[in-house]
Amino acid sequence: MATLELRNVNKSYGSGLADTLKNIELSIDSGEFLILVGPSGCGKSTLMNCIAGLEDISGGAILVDGQDISGMSPKDRDIAMVFQSYALYPTMSVRENIAFGLKIRKLPPAEIDAEVARVARLLQIEHLLQRKPGQLSGGQQQRVAMGRALARRPKIYLFDEPLSNLDAKLRVEMRTEIKLMHQRLKTTTVYVTHDQIEAMTLGDKVAVMKDGVIQQFGTPREIYNDPANLFVAGFMGSPPMNFIPLRLQRRDGRLVGLLDSADGHCELPLGGVDGELEGRELILGIRPEQVLVGAGDLPAIRAQVQVLEPTGPDTLAFVEINQTKVCCRLAPDSPARVGDTLDLQFAPDKVLLFDARSGERLCVPGKAAVAEPARVARLKGL
Incomplete structure (x- = not known):
């Protein structure tokens, strides 16, 4: 577990272009679940990529446990990311997909096997370990993508709209699974979504974004009952x-x-x-x-x-x-x-x-x- 702090983070893609992220200020405690929510194009996925190190920031600082990681490469940040598209290797089995990152880190085979078994039990996919991604449903593929991230035991988990490709019923089921998983692991998590129901049900803290600016940051109850402006009031609630x-x-x-x-x-x-x-x-x-x-x-x-x-x-x-x-x-x-x-x-x-x-x-x-x-x-x- 780790604390996460964003200090005056900005992101621009060049002179003459509007800033994609503008003076982002956020702080969450160790083990908290942060939701970044907003309409398409508001900058939430860009902010996620900046935290992961997939994009460089133009100004400010990103701190994990008080250490500035803004200049670190993604592999050195000890952050695991689950993508919207699953990003599974189609020629590898479920077991091999989950174990891939552990092999790259050159862990002993016995330790890899034990970690794959632990993650498979946690996500209830033990019976799928020998299958290929093409033989799995969308929900099963999402579980495997989550399992690959969980096997690393990172300081922070990042989820980039992980449920957007699932049907409505499966979204509800997976939302519950993610919440149960967080309650068990207590790992600091940042979750990007445009779905305000996911934001209200999953998050300990919610940051509502529009046009690269955080409109309001607080608990789901504060966001719902005391919205800062018309945008937040209209966006949150169904x-x-x-x-x-x-x-x-x-x-x-x-x-x-x-x-x-x-x-x-x-x-x-x-x-x-x-x-x-x-x-x-x-x-x-x-x-x-x-x-x-x-x-x-x-x-x-x-x-x-x-x-x-x-x-x-x-x-x-x-x-x-x-x-x-x-x-x-x-x-x-x-x-x-x-x-x-x-x-x-x-x-x-x-x-x-x-x-x-x-x-x-x-x-x-x-x-x-x-x-x-x-x-x-x-x-x-x-």
């Missing part, structure tokens, strides 16, 4: 957070948010909101499960159900508020039908406010006027 254009007005000396639909309107109390927000273009953010249906004394907005999507564990109902489609998560046995009118309530302490122009998170009404810097990382340059 279905995504609702974003509703909002106008603020004063009522009896206090600020309220105005919600309108074809069936009614309401004034949402926003206690603790800074008066300077009056007149600004705002976006109200609230997650589908936090839109309540007739559940108490809170002000309610009446809205007609336009679409219902049963998913099994719940039902998603779509309505229109402030001329925007809004998703509500209902119980699976909800009697609601298309055309019904629902009384919807927003818990004030669950509502988030964002600046419509910059996308910056402003506050959580009912909690604090401005989000604490320790909990919400502001975008650089705003």
Whole structure:
């Protein structure tokens, strides 16, 4: 196990080109599972390659256990990588694929055999050791690729979108296998994905990236409940957070948010909101499960159900508020039908406010006027 720290890491492919990585600052403790998540082209795989030594950084430093490894060759970094494409040798058996790196390091045959046996038991592929990669399913090939990395017992494991080539059912199964494996081995791991469900379920820490910049870094719970900006709020969560254009007005000396639909309107109390927000273009953010249906004394907005999507564990109902489609998560046995009118309530302490122009998170009404810097990382340059 090892600590990993990235200090002001930058990556550029030449003058005149935009930086692929911009001032990356990250630090994880020994044994932690870090997720790098973001859309295609955001720089997460480039960052992974820089950690592995497959690409040189243009500035900054990468430290493992406090030692700067930025100038080391890949073979000297004691880091194992599992690629998206498996990268297995097609003419070698499973046993030979797993043992290949150990043979290169000139370990004794008995030690190699013992290590292959250990890894095969861990990944439950003992019955596949004599087969060639072409005789394996996608999930089995991914296990072999993981086994080849595990056999090295490195300080750090790197996974570059290892499940993206698998079907949906197998992705879920392999996700569980990877989590169980990490719980057993407790090895420091960096995992790249564009799948926010993988990010939420696997990681101890999550770094959300966009355009080469880390938008937010924290635990999955912090990322989900206290997103730093509109991008993070919309990217993390399935279905995504609702974003509703909002106008603020004063009522009896206090600020309220105005919600309108074809069936009614309401004034949402926003206690603790800074008066300077009056007149600004705002976006109200609230997650589908936090839109309540007739559940108490809170002000309610009446809205007609336009679409219902049963998913099994719940039902998603779509309505229109402030001329925007809004998703509500209902119980699976909800009697609601298309055309019904629902009384919807927003818990004030669950509502988030964002600046419509910059996308910056402003506050959580009912909690604090401005989000604490320790909990919400502001975008650089705003």
